[in-house]
Amino acid sequence: MxxxxxxxxxxxxxxxxxxxxxxxxxxxxxxxxxxxxxxxxxxxxxxxxxxxxxxxxxxxxxxxxxxxxxxxxxDPSARPRRRRSRARRVLLGALVLFAVGLFMVGGVVWWAVEHYTGNVDRISGVFPTQVPAAAQPAPSEGGQTFLLVGVDSRSELPTTGRDAKAPEWKYGAQRSDTMMLVHLPADHSGAYVVSLPRDAWVDIPGHGKAKLNAAFSWGGPPLLIDTVQRLTKVRVDHLAVIDWDGFKNLTDSLGGVDLVVDGASRHMNGTQALTYVRERHHLARGDFDRTHRQQYFLRTVLAKVMRPSTFTNPVKAGKVLDDLTAAVSVDDRLGDGDLRDLLWDNRNVRPGNMVFMNAPAKGTDMISGQSVVLLDAGAGADLWRSMRKDTVDDYLQSHDVDRLGATTS
Structure with missing residues (x-):
């Protein structure tokens, strides 16, 4: 057969x-x-x-x-069928090449993500230990909360980031001039950034009443996290720290930033921007206006980093990403996989759907010869509760909030 x-x-x-x-x-x-x-x-x-x-x-x-x-x-009428068959084969070949191209692009993107997340410096031992059970906050009911810290270091060498040459903390050598609690909701719809005034008069474990920024100076990240958690009863899931050297380098890698000051647009390099965010003595509301300046700068930087034109030039994009990931130090619980998940989950978040605000406060006072900020315990309790329950949007609709406007001077 x-x-x-x-x-x-x-x-x-x-x-x-x-x-x-x-x-x-x-x-x-x-x-x-x-x-x-x-x-x-x-x-x-x-x-x-x-x-x-x-x-x-x-x-x-x-x-x-x-x-x-x-x-x-x-009969020649049968020949168009052969041509159609060849056209299908050509189309199939083109689709195969297109698929291969996608895999290649995906490979490049994956390499870039792996490379830049691996650039980020990790700090060990940032979370407090030997804290009484009653002072330990329960995990939030949804989302994650980060504590962002900007450090005023007295060291002439970088203290944070991949190129750090000095310890990120040494007793009395650094102060946390910028502190922000950033809550990322479980639905990844945006972000809520709450500035904690550096001059807030709070209880610091083991030290009594003092300004909030003294916690970092006396005990580094663990004491600061412990202080913030006892104040808010919000679990700090992760920590990110940047010193002023990294701040200036990041600003310069972006080609500077354009900020509106007193109604006029001004272009600032890293050094000028640092002066802008640290100023408070000549501002009408002192520390409250300074925190809004810091929020305004952060929002402007994020908008510039996320701008499509930043990534049209591969060389420029590489430098920006390299400087960004090299300037910041994070806790060692935030692994490369966690960073990749964080970026992917919040890929649709833009500065336009981020809310910047100050922690509720009653005003200022002079205590022991120091100008301090008095926090509003009642309104603050509602805000911190909304963070724990992942309902910050509901809080915003029912409370008057000191929010960042479109611009700030």
Whole structure:
């Protein structure tokens, strides 16, 4: 049976291939197909009633679609079908190349994410230990909360980031001039940034009443986190720290920033921007206006980093991402995979759907010869509760909030 099948299809195929190879234009595929049919009839006639005839349930192998599409009479109308078949093969090839291209692009993107998340410096031992159970906050009911800290270091060497040459904390050598609690809701719809005044008069464990920024100076990240958690009863999931050296480098890598000051737009480099965010003595509301300046600067930087034009130049994009990831230090619980998940989950968050505000406060006072900020415990309790329950948006709709406006001076 196998010999019969091979003979039936082999002779026609061989003649067709030979005709193309030797260049015999008179031997067309239609003619070969016709010869196949003649051979078929002769073999059927000779094999009728023979004991070697094929069983009725054995079917012929399926013929090539392009052969079936061509009429045995050589009618040229069958040729467009062959052209359509070739077009389909070309289209299939193009799709395959496109898929390969996507895999290549995906590979490059994955490499970039791996590279830049691996750039971020990790700090060990940032979370407080030996804290009484009653002072330990329960995990939030949804989302994550980060504590962002801007450090005023007295070291001439970088203290944070990949290029740090000095310890991120040394007793009395650094002060946390900028402290923000950033809550990322579970639905990834935005972000809520709450500034904690550096001069807030609070209880610092083991030290009594003092300004909030003294906690970092006396005990580094663990004491600051412990102080903030006892104040708010909000669990701090992760910490991110940047010193002023990293701040200036990041600003300069972006080509500076444009800020509106006293109604006029001003372009600032890293050094000028640092002076802008640290100013408070000549501001109408002192520390409250300074925190809004810091929020305004952060929002402006984020908007510039996320601008499509930042990434149209691969060299510029690489430098910005390199400087950004090299300037910041995070806790060692935030692994590379966690950072990738964080970026992916919040990929649709933009500065426009981020809310910047100050922690509720009653005003200022002088205590022991120091100008301090008095926090509003009642309004603050409602805000911190909304963070724990992941309902900050509800809080904003029912409370007056010291929010950042479109611009600030």
């Amino acid at each position: 196998l010999a019969t099948v091979c003979a039936r299809y082999g002779r026609g195929r061989t003649a067709l291939m030979w005709g193309y190879v030797v260049g015999d234009k008179s031997t067309t595929e239609a003619e070969v197909t016709g010869r196949d049919e003649v051979v078929d009839r002769e073999e059927e006639a000779s094999g009728a009633g023979s004991a070697e005839a094929e069983p009725a349930d054995v079917q012929e192998p399926a013929r090539d679609p392009s052969d079936q599409a061509i009429d045995a009479s050589g």
